[in-house]
Amino acid sequence: MPSALRFCRNCGFRLGTSFGDSGQELSGGAYTGSAPLAAKKRRRFSGMTWIFVGLIVFFVGAAAFTAIINPIRHNRMNIVSIKAMATKSYVGVDGWDTTDKGVTFGSVDAPGGPADKAGLVGGDVITKFDGQDIHDEDQINDLMIRTPIGKTVDVEYLRDGEKKMTKLTTISQDDFRRLQKDFDRRTEGKGQFGYDDGESERVQVPGKNIYGVKINSLLRSRPADIAGIKEGDIVIEFDGVPIRTTDEFLMRVRRALPYSTVKVVVVRDGQQMEIPVKMGKQ
Numbered sequence: 001m002p003s004a005l006r007f008c009r010n011c012g013f014r015l016g017t018s019f020g021d022s023g024q025e026l027s028g029g030a031y032t033g034s035a036p037l038a039a040k041k042r043r044r045f046s047g048m049t050w051i052f053v054g055l056i057v058f059f060v061g062a063a064a065f066t067a068i069i070n071p072i073r074h075n076r077m078n079i080v081s082i083k084a085m086a087t088k089s090y091v092g093v094d095g096w097d098t099t100d101k102g103v104t105f106g107s108v109d110a111p112g113g114p115a116d117k118a119g120l121v122g123g124d125v126i127t128k129f130d131g132q133d134i135h136d137e138d139q140i141n142d143l144m145i146r147t148p149i150g151k152t153v154d155v156e157y158l159r160d161g162e163k164k165m166t167k168l169t170t171i172s173q174d175d176f177r178r179l180q181k182d183f184d185r186r187t188e189g190k191g192q193f194g195y196d197d198g199e200s201e202r203v204q205v206p207g208k209n210i211y212g213v214k215i216n217s218l219l220r221s222r223p224a225d226i227a228g229i230k231e232g233d234i235v236i237e238f239d240g241v242p243i244r245t246t247d248e249f250l251m252r253v254r255r256a257l258p259y260s261t262v263k264v265v266v267v268r269d270g271q272q273m274e275i276p277v278k279m280g281k282q
Contacts, residue, residue: 089147089170091115092179094122094247096137101158102127103140106247110183111255113176118155118168122251123202123211123244127163128156144170159242160210183255191256192280194222195229200246205234205267212236212267213249227277230268237265254282 092113093105107122108115126134130153134140147153152169171179196217203214212234218225235243238252239262256262258281265274 087145087149088173089144089149089151090173090176091144091168091170092176093120096140098136099125101125102134103137106245107251108248109176109251110179112179112182114168114171118166120155120157120166120168121159121242121244122248123159123242124164125158126155127158129153130155159244189258190254190282191258191260192223192282193253193256193277194219194224194226194280197246197250197253200249202244202246203234205236206270210236211244213243213246223277223280224264227264227275229264229266229275229277233266233268235264235266236272237263239263253279258282 092115199217
């Protein structure tokens with residue numbers, strides 16, 4: 001049948017016209033038009049779409065780069081830090097604090113350390129180290145890194161407002177740790193005084209230019225109480241060592257040999273007195 005006389009049974013339009021102007025007849029009489037095919041043509045990306053895709057790729061790449069580089073940088077910093085610690089000099093104190101005249105510390109550490117041998121005690125203010133004036137804790141920490149291990153240096157310090165001098169020989173981190181372990185494992189054990197160290201406080205002794213540790217709470221029937229120490233007493237000396245901070249007092253108590261007798265100098269109601277105390281054991 002001529003194509004001009006062929007009509008669609010469903011819609012009534014002549015095949016090849018109207019909606020099917022450029023349609024094609026497939027085998028079996030089925031029809032398909034070019035309009036649906038055109039609708040299915042692939043859309044092209046616009047310029048903004050490509051920019052958006054580029055940004056995504058950039059940020060993903062940057063994140064991946066950071067994830068790779070950061071661990072490498074962190075490991076490198078750790079290696080540098082470990083090397084610095086290995087070559088750093090130690091003097092055997094519990095840390096540094098900046099004051100208006102230099103740096104101070106709370107207490108000497110384990111027995112036999114450089115500061116201990118040099119006669120330093122907690123509360124001393126270091127004003128000069130190895131010929132250099134000391135201004136803050138960052139400076140003294142930097143000096144510890146730059147000072148060769150085993151070097152003997154001159155140290156100027158203030159105690160009770162008076163200028164003093166001593167010599168100190170630095171040690172390595174390994175030696176410092178060994179001293180700490182030896183003290184912690186001491187077969188004799190650690191001394192017991194019988195006070196609440198958390199309630200003690202550093203105070204200035206009335207009428208004097210010195211500081212001491214005020215005992216605010218005693219444990220009953222313990223060495224200090226038995227010896228006659230009273231709450232409110234200000235300890236200024238323990239076993240011949242000046243006591244100027246709570247940390248130093250606690251360290252000296254622990255260092256005392258159990259069951260040994262130590263002389264404790266206190267100020268009570270403005271009067272200075274010496275009291276022998278037989279230490280207990282922790």
